[in-house]
Amino acid sequence: MLNHRLINAPHEPEKFVDAAVQFLQKHAKEKKVFCALSGGVDSSATYLLLKKAKINVIPVFIDHGLMRIIKGVEEREYIKKTFPDTIILDIREKFLPKIMGKGDAEVKRKVFKDAYSETISKVIDKENCDLLADGTILPDIEESFGVKITNLKETMSIEEENVLKKKFIKGFVKSQHNVEIEYDVDATIQPVASLTKPEVRKVLEYFNMPQELVYRKAFPGPALSARIIGSVTLDNLDFEKRVHDIVETRVDDYYIEKYGKSMIINETGEQEPFQAFTAISEDVLKKKVTGIVDGKRSYDVPLCVKGKWDYEKLTKIAAQIKGYARMFFELDCNQKGRYDVIIRSINSKDARTASVTNLPIDLINQIKNKLLEISETKYVYYDVTPKPPGTIEYV
DSSP: OEEEEOOSOOOSHHHHHHHHHHHHHHHHTTOEEEEEOOSSHHHHHHHHHHHHTTOEEEEEEEEOSOOOEETTEEHHHHHHHHSTTOEEEEOHHHHHHHHBTOOOHHHHHHHHHHHHHHHHHHHHHHHTOSEEEOOOOHHHHHHHHSSOGGGSOSEEEHHHHHHHHHHTGGGOOOOOTTSSOOOSSSEEEETTTTOOHHHHHHHHHHTTOOHHHHTOOOOOTTGGGGGBOSOBOHHHHHHHHHHHHHHHHHHHHHHHHHHSSSOEEOTTSOEEEEEEEEEEESSGGGSOEEEEETTEEEEEOOEEEOSSOOHHHHHHHHHTOOSSSOEEEEEEEOTTOOEEEEEEEEEESSSSSBEEOOOOHHHHHHHHHHHHTSTTEEEEEEEOOOBTTBOSSOO
């Protein structure tokens, strides 16, 4: 199987779209293309580019049960509203038992890879697709390959890519759920491979997409399993969906009220907030979570601090932390609760580095109080760790 990636395209939206259309027509004209739509900005841009290029495309949303709820609405409902011709494939009954009980970060990623591969392969076979459209963007490609995208060729075989990865293994940061998978197609086609997230958002604006899609928060490939520290269960999955919706919705509402949109580009050029979500765990201070040491993923316990809220001081200390994966500021607790909740809000240009969002403490306390209204909530923390030394996600 081959992988076709648009490597050296101009980054201005109009010129990029023209280049992407030419790229897609070069590799996909008169072919049938499978496109997995996740509800996020990357896959949405990929699909719109395929439609712009007049490619015969089959859009599919895979519902594995670990997608988020946003303002009480399931992700599948958003994607169907935005792109009505999307096919919804519900694999929850078969998939969820496979992820339950899995706590290791890379194991979770592998389970997702296997589930996507199996589901996509079935559709490809049923629909007789020739190609698979992939919405993987620049940071994910460079983190999984360990090299700059300019070290890749527009068309490469899986064998060539494996040789490249082995050669630059020291640069590897993490695997991606949709990278390094072989399908029964001639090739994958990756039109947004050279773009960062802000550039993808500009492409969506060029296509006049609704603001709720343009500024949709980034979401990890392994979905909510990346935000459940330790093993996934039906109980903690249900809890994570509820608390996650509280945090993302409250932060979105704050930015919409203040700026008229749920995300801004701040004075340092970051998307603010790039992500706003919760991670959960039982006894999280005893659990190993991800960090970054010398550019590589590390696993260690978090440090918890208490006292007076001081954003500048706390984030400065967290940026220099040693011996811990990250630092939490304790907000409050309900000793009768079960799950610890970590509020995570970060700003970023491209997800490779990130700063902590300086949310008003009044807003943080409002969110904390709302979380504590749920009886299962025990401790509530605010993660004050930049990337590095912390990662954005927790697996």
